[in-house]
Amino acid sequence: MKIGFIGLGIMGRPMAGHLVRAGHEVTGYDLSPVDFEGAFAGSVAEAVRDADVVITMLPADPQVEAVFPEISANARQDALYIDFSTITPQTAQKLAQQWKRTLDAPVSGGEKGAIDAVLSIMAGGSAADFAAAEPVFAAVGRTYRLVGGPGSGQYVKAANQLVVGGAYALLAEAIVLMEAAGVDAAAGLDVLAGGLAASRILDLKRTSMLARDFRPGFRIDLHHKDMGIVLDAARGAGVAVPMGALTAQLVAAARAQGYGGLDHSALLKVVEGLSR
Template sequence: MARYNSEKISMANTFLSDKTRVGCIGLGIMGLPAAKNLQRAGYTVSAYARRPESTKTLGGTVASYSSPKELGAVCDVVVINVSDTPDVEEVTLGKNGLVHGMKPGSAIIDMSTISPATTRHVAEKLAEKDITFLDAPVSGGQKGAIDGTLTIMVGGSVDMFTKAQPLLAAMGKTITHIGTSGAGQVAKACNQIIIGATIEGVAEAMVLAQKNGVDAAAVREALLGGFAGSKVLEMHAPRMLHNNFTPGFKSVLHEKDMKIALTNGGENNLSLPAAELFLQRLQALIALGGGDLDSTAIYKVITGEKP
């Protein structure tokens, strides 16, 4: 395992510099700020998006390409931020995928959250063309993406991981090599289980305080000083108490991530009851029309109120 802090990254032993041609696929809640941070770091960024007009949000003159294949042909490295496993398969291995355009020796960094098994399959297919695939899912939400402080969990080639440090450091702060292809996605599944279980616990605690007529905000303040303290309690309990569920991470996407974790658990003959409970909460929220709300809105499912 190798771990880096972005403040300590040097340019030594890297092939990525501010002259590197970087492509970005996916300019949504996470992808857009990642691309902007790459621009701020001095990289010339080109893009492909299903909605070409979204590339205008990068500002300035950004080259926009009509397919991943065309984008890949002019890039040394492509960073992917898309929603789901089929999307990654399409932009990498599809008819007009990156595999058909990128040159030998180039690299793809996938920051999406997808199936570990599919990640390994994509990496194997790309390796046949001498294209390195790093799975690099993140934690830190929209704010972390904007601030460039994401936690990045990486699977794949150690050599490419080391070479890619300046680029990764433009988008994240804590950057850890977990293991071989798919290991980053396994780490992200573990991350989502812990976050989901903690959101559930915090929501239950806030509701319990309120049902007892106790000031839930004061309970939060007290708990932050003890072992119950967490980023979820710090940042998300106020969202629950003020009914602020503007998405940092949409419930429908968190649902997708929990399904990935549970599928992987099944492949390893594991029962994951905390993950199962949180998935049920998310599915109930989505059924009530809250799929585009932040996943902390499961608080509303527990209170029995309409989201």
């Protein structure tokens, strides 16, 4: 397929590269010129013109809303629009009202998941459009499901970020507890990873967290934005998320303390500060 890909950042660049290697003709655009396997366009309009599929992978609602008028003005009217960004369900639903074929398809897996093409993709839209998008999803992800109509993918992503943020906070508390008690925290986490407490976060992050290596794979700044979406989605759905609200405050504290550019595992720094 001919694909226009807008947003070649930490996540978008490797995803676009996988699409090229899968045999698709990809034209990408980003505010900052980058090298990738496809063609780099001089504008959004150039990237999306004549594309079968238009993709956005952008930081938040304002960026998606800023480029969408250019997409709608220059893309083919029958093009499939896939938004991999994490935005509010309301914005996703608004875009679906303005374009005939849309999928909100936020992803989980972080930079490593994008590089390894093993992202989890939660899609909202029609079954027909999901079927048409499967070659795209297969190139960049390992798990992809249609979870409902427009906006549904963003609700599932909110649930994902709720669980991920809470898991980081609890892992941080576990590390602080074990280290303060004078036990071998590395050995302790190995045991936790083999039992009911096992998780992907334990598998991927326990070594770097113990080493206080917080180089960003997914920044605190972005998780702060996502926790705002979580709280807004819960309010809209009329449900209480008390643990989510507490996690949102911890993420906000991390950002306020100047850790916004660090990986979201830097919640450990906040928890350490609370115990001093």
